[in-house]
Amino acid sequence: MIKQLTRSLCALTVAASLSPCWAATDPSKIHDSLVVMDTHLDTPALLVQPGFDIMHAHTYSDDFSQVDVPRMDEGGLDGGFWVIYTPQGPVDEEGFEAARDTALLRAMAIHKMVASHPDTFALAKEPEDAKNIAAQGKKIVYISMENAYPLGEDLSLLDTFYKMGLRMIGPVHFKNNQFGDSSTDPEGPKYDGLSPLGEKLVKRANELGIVLDGSHAHDALVEDMIALSKTPIILSHSGTKAIYDHPRNVDDSLLKKLVESGGVIHVNAYGSYLTELPSDPERSKAYGVLFKQMGDIANMTAEEVAALKAKRKQIDLEHPAVRATFEDYMEHFLHILEVAGPKHTGVGADWDGGGGVERMMDVAALPLITERLLAEGYSKDDLADIWGNNALRLLQQAQDYADSLDQ
Ligand SMILES: [Zn+2]
Structure with missing residues (x-):
């Protein structure tokens, strides 16, 4: 109640353009003091593009990129989960083989980025790595996989990717595949959630200590993963149907189930999932x-x-x-925070994967989120959870479970 009152008073002072809300101190100092991570960085797609150099400053208007080291520094972004993304192709042997090669090359591109710039980047595998790497002034590189399609039907490949540092995996992308149903397949669901192979994927990911990601998954698949997974799941880049009814977003009842199971949702900044665009x-x-x-x-x-x-x-x-606006983004963010709470909310803006809104077209603009949430009455501790601790808690729980199996 008091917090609600604080939030309302702060929102009023901000709306009236009064000087900084009394509940907040200097937002940029607070932002800089936090470990700031995004759980869905699609930038590895650019690492394989000839001519792209992550060490150099780019602008979105010049080359459409959204993440590089100078802009990470400007926006106080310490790193996050760098994505091995593979588009969905035919669900057959030939398709699996081609996708496997694409995914392995993408994983190698991430490793090459780290190996080529050891003073700038460091590979992160354990939950505590994030704080240690940030304390050294380096960028945090956890690896995730968007679309498990490249694993084919051979789950031993999941072990291979785990050894390469994989710590988060989402079973599907735009279409259904061998692991289950997508939220956006024009044909509709095929398995009503996870396929039998998808259930095995969840089990093996749990055994290895990999966090499961329900973004892009059909609601039924998200529910299946919540029910089946031994540790809480993440939605690494998703929005809320309460603000915009799109299959890529989740409704409040699913959001509450996610929260009850200990899960976390990181808010997406992908324009056409935020609002109706002409x-x-x-x-x-x-x-x-x-x-x-x-x-x-x-x-x-x-x-x-x-x-x-x-x-x-x-x-x-x-x-x-x-484009959608920063306010459209914050509408999703604030609603999700209201329903899920700051211990279950984070940022996964889909940089270099289609994310970005007016006023926040690259990671240099990330302090805007901190500024706005402080103005809404959220505390520095809330911000620390939102920007990193929540995702790291999930990783800790995933690894604790794997360790408990004593394999
Ligand atoms: Zn995505």
Whole structure:
């Protein structure tokens, strides 16, 4: 009740543009003092692009990237979970083989980033690594996998990726696969949640100490994972249906189940999941053609990549993007915080994977979130949980369970 009152008074002072809310001290100092992590960094997709150098400063308007070391420094981002993403292809042997190679190369690109810049990055595997790495002034690199499709039907590959540092895994992406149902498959659910192989994936992930990620999964699959997993699950980049009814978001009853089971949701900044955006068929068509041309980007020359980016800029000029706003993002965030609480909420903005809203198009703008949450009356301790402790607690629980099995 007192906190509610504090929040309302703070919101009032902010709305009236009165100087900083009395409940907060200097937001930038607080932000800098925290271990700040995002649980869904799609930046490894850029690491394999010829010509991209993560050590150099880029701008979104110039090359559409959202994360690099100078911007991480500017936004106080210490790191997080760097994603091995593989698009969903045919669920057959040939598809599995191609996807496995893509995923292994992506994992190697992450390792290469760390190995090439040992003074800047460090690989994190244990929950306590995050604080130690940040204390050394380095960037935290946990590895996660978005779409378990590349594992094929051979779960021993999960052990291989675990040995490469994998600590979080989401079974599906845009479509159903061998592990279960996606929230966005145009055909609808096939298994009504996890497939029998998906159940084995959950069991093996638990045994290894890998956190399970329900983002992109069908609600039934999220429920199955909550019921089956021995340790709490994460939604690494998701929103709320209460603000915008999209299959990628979860409703309050599922959110409450997640929280009751100890789970955590990290709030996504992917515009078309945040609010209804006007459709622009011309822009979609032009982007469709461009993305097809970008399909094999890893095998292009730096010049070819630059030419495609110039084409993309031209499309943006002719058919400007209509973006969701920072306020749209915060509406999701504040509702989720209200329902789930600060011990079960975090940030997973889908950087370099489609995330970004007006005023927050790259990680340099992350202090805006801290500033806004302090203005809403959330404390420094809440912020510490939101920016890192919650995800690390899940990792600790996953590893404690694996250790308890005494394999
Ligand atoms: Zn995603």
